[in-house]
Amino acid sequence: MDAVRAEALTKSFAGVRAVENLTFSVAQGEVFGLVGPDGAGKTTTMRLLAAIMDPSSGDAWVLDRHVVKDAEAIKEEIGYMSQKFGLYPDLTVMENISFYADIYGIPRKGRQEKVDRLLAFSNLTPFKKRLAGNLSGGMKQKLGLACALIHTPKVLFLDEPTNGVDPVSRRDFWRILYQLVKEKVTIFVSTAYLDEAERCNRIGLIHQGRLHAIGAPEEIKSLMAGTILEIRSSNSRAASHLLREHFGPGSVGLFGDRIHLVTQDPEASRREVEKVFAPAHLEMIAVRIVEPSLEDVFVSVLAVRNGVRHDKSL
Numbered sequence: 001m002d003a004v005r006a007e008a009l010t011k012s013f014a015g016v017r018a019v020e021n022l023t024f025s026v027a028q029g030e031v032f033g034l035v036g037p038d039g040a041g042k043t044t045t046m047r048l049l050a051a052i053m054d055p056s057s058g059d060a061w062v063l064d065r066h067v068v069k070d071a072e073a074i075k076e077e078i079g080y081m082s083q084k085f086g087l088y089p090d091l092t093v094m095e096n097i098s099f100y101a102d103i104y105g106i107p108r109k110g111r112q113e114k115v116d117r118l119l120a121f122s123n124l125t126p127f128k129k130r131l132a133g134n135l136s137g138g139m140k141q142k143l144g145l146a147c148a149l150i151h152t153p154k155v156l157f158l159d160e161p162t163n164g165v166d167p168v169s170r171r172d173f174w175r176i177l178y179q180l181v182k183e184k185v186t187i188f189v190s191t192a193y194l195d196e197a198e199r200c201n202r203i204g205l206i207h208q209g210r211l212h213a214i215g216a217p218e219e220i221k222s223l224m225a226g227t228i229l230e231i232r233s234s235n236s237r238a239a240s241h242l243l244r245e246h247f248g249p250g251s252v253g254l255f256g257d258r259i260h261l262v263t264q265d266p267e268a269s270r271r272e273v274e275k276v277f278a279p280a281h282l283e284m285i286a287v288r289i290v291e292p293s294l295e296d297v298f299v300s301v302l303a304v305r306n307g308v309r310h311d312k313s314l
């Protein structure tokens with residue numbers, strides 16, 4: 001039995017296809033990442049799978065329960081942490097967890113042990129009397145997670161859980177997620193951070209409601225044929241602009257001050273870059289071959305989507 005299965009899952013809003021024809025499955029115990037930029041359709045997919053919203057067409061099942069026909073049963077089996085997870089700022093950490101325990105009808109007997117365990121698990125025990133409104137962003141996310149876990153769900157849906165959270169808290173949050181995986185919880189997480197996608201067992205790249213690639217991070221990276229030439233220049237922004245015009249947007253990505261150029265022939269491309277830079281008085285400070293990152297793959301996937309011609313196949 002799969003944890004999640006979707007077949008031709010589609011959702012439209014007044015002419016906007018938020019999610020289009022998604023077909024994929026997630027095995028139990030997997031950490032699956034839905035990766036895409038803002039507006040790609042991640043939240044809509046989560047809501048469809050969490051049985052909060054009905055699809056326009058297509059089907060989906062969570063633990064073999066149908067998201068429309070068995071919606072109520074699904075809600076008992078899953079935890080869902082939305083982007084604006086409903087924490088009460090004027091209740092303490094402890095009171096927020098108790099509130100969710102009431103909603104889920106957790107029996108009084110054994111409840112305290114459960115709450116204590118969740119507090120310890122999410123490293124919130126020292127803050128249990130603090131008002132939720134006074135927690136840092138990272139702690140709020142952990143409290144949201146603790147609340148979403150109160151009924152011991154088998155599948156956990158997390159919609160951009162670390163959005164806007166500092167890198168240290170993000171790492172901490174993932175450490176907690178891996179503990180859940182050890183307890184056989186399936187995790188379905190959406191993220192716009194590609195470095196975070198690398199933490200998943202498998203990922204799906206979503207853009208404009210469509211799934212463009214699915215597989216282990218390493219598999220997704222291997223979809224990209226070609227070598228990455230990393231270039232540093234005296235003016236990376238201007239340089240990347242010129243290189244995009246010359247090589248095509250699907251072959252050039254700018255990551256901070258590093259330009260990534262996808263090429264079949266690194267040496268020939270290096271010479272060509274020098275020729276492009278010379279009339280613009282741009283200097284090539286450093287150049288080297290690097291392993292493609294997921295970000296490189298994304299640039300490439302989006303270029304295909306937008307009909308940009310380039311020399312990679314996906």
Ligand SMILES: Nc1ncnc2c1ncn2[C@@H]1O[C@H](COP(=O)(O)OP(=O)(O)OP(=O)(O)O)[C@@H](O)[C@H]1O
Binds near residue numbers: 016019041044045
């Ligand atoms: N209730 C709605 N009514 C109309 N359009 C909607 C609705 N919900 C989502 N959309 C549209 O569907 C598309 C996908 O939105 P969705 O929120 O699923 O994306 P996302 O990847 O989660 O992005 P974000 O991280 O910005 O929320 C967007 O174009 C959005 O404007």
